[in-house]
Amino acid sequence: MTKVKDIIQLFEQWVPVTYAESWDNVGLQIGNLDSNVEKVMTTLDVTDQIVDEAIEKDVDFILAHHPLLFEGLKQIDEKKLKGKVVHKLIKHNISVYSAHTNLDIVTGGVNDMLADRLFLQNQKVLVPSITEKLFKFVAYVPQTHTGSFIEAIGEAGAGHIGNYSHCTFKSAGVGSFKPQKGTNPFIGQEGVTEQVEEDRIETIVKENLLHTVIEVAKKAHPYEEMAYDIFPTVNNDQTLGLGRIGEITTEMNLQDYAETVKKAFNVPFVRFVGDADKIIKKVAILGGSGKGYINAAIKHGADVYITGDLSYHEALDAKEEGIGLIDPGHHIEQIMKQGVREYFVQNIEKLPNKVEVICSEHSTEPFQWK
Structure with a gap:
């Protein structure tokens, strides 16, 4: 169950x-x-x-x-x-x-869902907050179990690089070991040195998945004791954070784009701030209450910033700055x-x-x- x-x-x-x-x-x-x-x-x-x-x-x-x-x-x-x-x-x-905020930040989370609903192209994080650390995970597996081992750790999240999963490198070699008293070896017998054709499996694992991948790897490995190494890397995975910024495929004015946002999120109305005839190309969006990040949208060169719970003074300041605002409400989350x-x-x-x-x-x- x-x-x-x-x-x-x-x-x-x-x-x-x-x-x-x-x-x-x-x-x-x-x-x-x-x-x-x-x-x-x-x-x-x-x-x-x-x-x-x-x-x-x-x-x-x-x-x-x-x-x-x-x-x-x-x-x-x-x-x-x-x-x-x-x-x-x-x-x-x-x-x-x-x-909550972890679902806002994560790749594929709330802010990506919102940006995808608007079909934004060339999406980037609006407010970076986390850079994921990567580790190299290396394990030594008898060649009879290489395929099932790679599949298991891949399903657990190892080897994800961009839009590719199950990315590994395999090199062949010979492993040796001598089972001691009280062991129950998968291969060999107590007190006898054994040599086994093994594959060295290398892959990349995100820090937050490292413990899970190791536990899954141990279950998928046939030996009583799995030999493995963990190496920190100097390269990191993608930067995560709140909000997204991207481009729309067809330019339109602010008033028309406000109508597009209204239809995309199926809301009865939206509030917008700015020149109704302002041409919109670059769009920033942040789900929930994002009035504290208007300056981030300005810094990234957004023509319009979409978020909920906008108040009078932020709207007035944004109008003076020349950036458009669209408030479709908090509930679009x-x-x-x-x-x-x-x-x-x-x-x-x-x-x-x-x-x-x-x-x-x-x-x-x-x-x-x-």
Whole structure:
């Protein structure tokens, strides 16, 4: 049976908790790592209505973008909203996991989903925050098991270079060893020196996946003791961070592009700031509340910056600076529901047992329009 810990381990191969900002609260918030999971539901927020939906649909595990527990919870009072929600989740044995700024930052996460929805070309990170470290992982494998070993570590995330996976280098040699008393060797016998034709397998592993890859490698290796080396490298993987900036394929004015954004995110209206006839080519976008990064968009030469929760003074300053702004609301981050579901569907075979993954159908958008 698939456990909560299995769901988390699979998800964190893509979205490590270490990517989250220091002030954030991510990871398992309610639940037991050893609880069984048959159905997962993705959601932007965890509200009373969302929990009712999870109960109705027999959901065991809620994966949310916005943390349910952010500030310290000093008491669980059922007469108060937060306490009511927490009590209901515990009563129905529903685990809650949050991936917030780490899901914003990671490659393929919220900001990439938003940029892709707008078909931005030549995408780059708007606000760099993390440069992933790379390590070289070297293992010595009997040639009878080379293929299955490479496949196993590749599935665990080793050997990912750009858009290529399972990248390894293999060189043949002869390994020797003498099993000592009390061992149970896969090849050879106690007290006798054995020589085996082996392959030296070299690959690249991201720092956050190193522990997982080693554990998977040990399970895939036939020997009692796997011989392996870890080497730090001077080269790093891609830089990660908040927001994305790219180019649209067809230039248009700000007013028309605001309409494009409105349709792309299926919102009833957008607010925009700037000259309606300003020509738009370079676009910056940052999901959620990104008013603190307007200067980053200006620095990168964006013609327009798209983000939520813009206020009067930031809008006024941006207008004076000459950059366009489009505010489609905070709720467009709900795009993560389908994006996270697709990740699980594509990797479902890595779980001990298949689980059903659904998106919440309830909208948590608090605003209404007349």
